[in-house]
Amino acid sequence: MLNARLDRLNDYPFQRLADLLVGVSPRANTAPVLMHIGEPQHAPPSFALDIIAADRSSWNRYPPVQGTPALREACAGWLRRRYGVPAAQLDPHAQIAPVAGTREGLFIAALLAVTPAEDGRRPAALMPNPFYQVYFGAAVMAGAEPVFLAARRESGFLPDLDALAPELLARCAIFYLCSPANPQGATADLAYWTKLLRLARTHDFLLVADECYSELWYGAAAPTGALEAALALGPGPHGHVFDNLLVSHTLSKRSSAPGLRSGFMAGSPRTIAMANRLRAYSCASTPIAVMDAATKLWSEESHVVATRALYRAKYDLADRLLGGRFGYYRPEGGFYLWLDVGDGEEATRKLWAQAGIKALPGAYLTKPEPDGSNAGDSYLRLALVHDLETTEAALTRLAQVL
Numbered sequence: 001m002l003n004a005r006l007d008r009l010n011d012y013p014f015q016r017l018a019d020l021l022v023g024v025s026p027r028a029n030t031a032p033v034l035m036h037i038g039e040p041q042h043a044p045p046s047f048a049l050d051i052i053a054a055d056r057s058s059w060n061r062y063p064p065v066q067g068t069p070a071l072r073e074a075c076a077g078w079l080r081r082r083y084g085v086p087a088a089q090l091d092p093h094a095q096i097a098p099v100a101g102t103r104e105g106l107f108i109a110a111l112l113a114v115t116p117a118e119d120g121r122r123p124a125a126l127m128p129n130p131f132y133q134v135y136f137g138a139a140v141m142a143g144a145e146p147v148f149l150a151a152r153r154e155s156g157f158l159p160d161l162d163a164l165a166p167e168l169l170a171r172c173a174i175f176y177l178c179s180p181a182n183p184q185g186a187t188a189d190l191a192y193w194t195k196l197l198r199l200a201r202t203h204d205f206l207l208v209a210d211e212c213y214s215e216l217w218y219g220a221a222a223p224t225g226a227l228e229a230a231l232a233l234g235p236g237p238h239g240h241v242f243d244n245l246l247v248s249h250t251l252s253k254r255s256s257a258p259g260l261r262s263g264f265m266a267g268s269p270r271t272i273a274m275a276n277r278l279r280a281y282s283c284a285s286t287p288i289a290v291m292d293a294a295t296k297l298w299s300e301e302s303h304v305v306a307t308r309a310l311y312r313a314k315y316d317l318a319d320r321l322l323g324g325r326f327g328y329y330r331p332e333g334g335f336y337l338w339l340d341v342g343d344g345e346e347a348t349r350k351l352w353a354q355a356g357i358k359a360l361p362g363a364y365l366t367k368p369e370p371d372g373s374n375a376g377d378s379y380l381r382l383a384l385v386h387d388l389e390t391t392e393a394a395l396t397r398l399a400q401v402l
């Protein structure tokens with residue numbers, strides 16, 4: 001009775017973590033610190049919450065699937081300022097699709113891009129390994145073969161594009177890339193994005209640039225976006241600068257507001273029209289009051305500057321407390337620690353029992369490679385989402401216990 005493809009989805013990592021920790025309790029008198037999930041605990045800007053609280057008039061209207069015009073304009077304005085996209089190349093009303101959290105957009109991207117197998121040739125969905133689980137779930141449910149590309153330390157934590165077999169590229173329907181990457185924090189530079197977009201255009205697949213951590217960066221300059229590669233390459237095979245590209249941005253990380261469920265996708269007019277068509281059949285939009293709050297958040301940068309400074313201060317702490325151990329490095333972006341602890345599951349159990357810290361075993365974010373090895377086995381991921389004081393206490397305990 002149920003779709004057999006569902007059997008291919010393993011339990012979500014957080015369910016696996018709950019199973020792993022059955023019967024393990026944190027030591028008494030230790031306040032637990034939940035660092036297994038990328039859920040920012042910084043206060044979201046109060047001006048956004050005030051907009052939602054003050055709304056008395058929109059609750060008996062269905063929110064428009066394509067978002068409000070003001071929200072689309074705010075998203076486009078932000079893309080123009082952040083990536084230098086000329087106004088002529090970006091029509092807010094044809095090229096921006098607000099989504100109820102980018103998880104939704106990333107999922108429907110596979111339904112947009114994957115055509116069922118023809119001539120016995122199975123479409124492939126390429127993604128880095130480790131990967132965000134939604135890429136995998138979307139690929140499976142869309143009928144594509146998920147193909148995991150090693151993104152180990154040796155290749156700068158990004159897939160090696162030169163190693164892709166022509167046979168694989170020929171049947172690639174969609175390629176997900178997250179930059180800054182979750183969990184390793186690596187960023188794709190202009191040359192990398194350009195090479196990947198060129199491949200997308202040559203082999204006519206959809207490149208999905210998941211840039212949800214784009215504003216959390218710790219180098220000298222903000223990470224390059226996939227749109228900058230599109231601008232450098234110019235119009236693609238379908239005549240538009242955004243051809244073969246869908247970029248995805250969220251307020252969950254930038255504005256510390258995962259509860260808003262608000263993000264957007266940008267692409268060519270044709271891709272966005274089809275995304276909106278699909279969303280009209282399948283998705284619920286965020287409430288209008290949330291769209292109004294989101295409109296203000298995309299138009300305001302000072303809270304993002306403050307958020308970035310807070311994450312930087314936490315990495316300063318991590319440099320001091322973890323430097324030289326567990327293969328620690330300061331990532332280029334994002335808000336995770338990706339630590340090589342030998343046995344990720346054992347370390348996770350130990351951290352919960354002896355330090356009250358909930359971490360996520362790296363293996364829950366990876367799949368075994370063709371030779372059976374699993375790059376995630378020896379890692380664990382910690383999200384630096386708490387305030388400075390909590391973070392310092394947690395990392396101090398972690399360094400003592402592991």
Ligand SMILES: Cc1ncc(COP(=O)(O)O)c(C=O)c1O
Pocket residue numbers: 038100101102103104106132178182210212249250251252258261262263
């Ligand atoms: C890599 C990655 N992409 C997308 C998302 C989804 O974010 P949201 O649905 O809150 O916009 C997350 C959330 O943790 C993520 O880590």
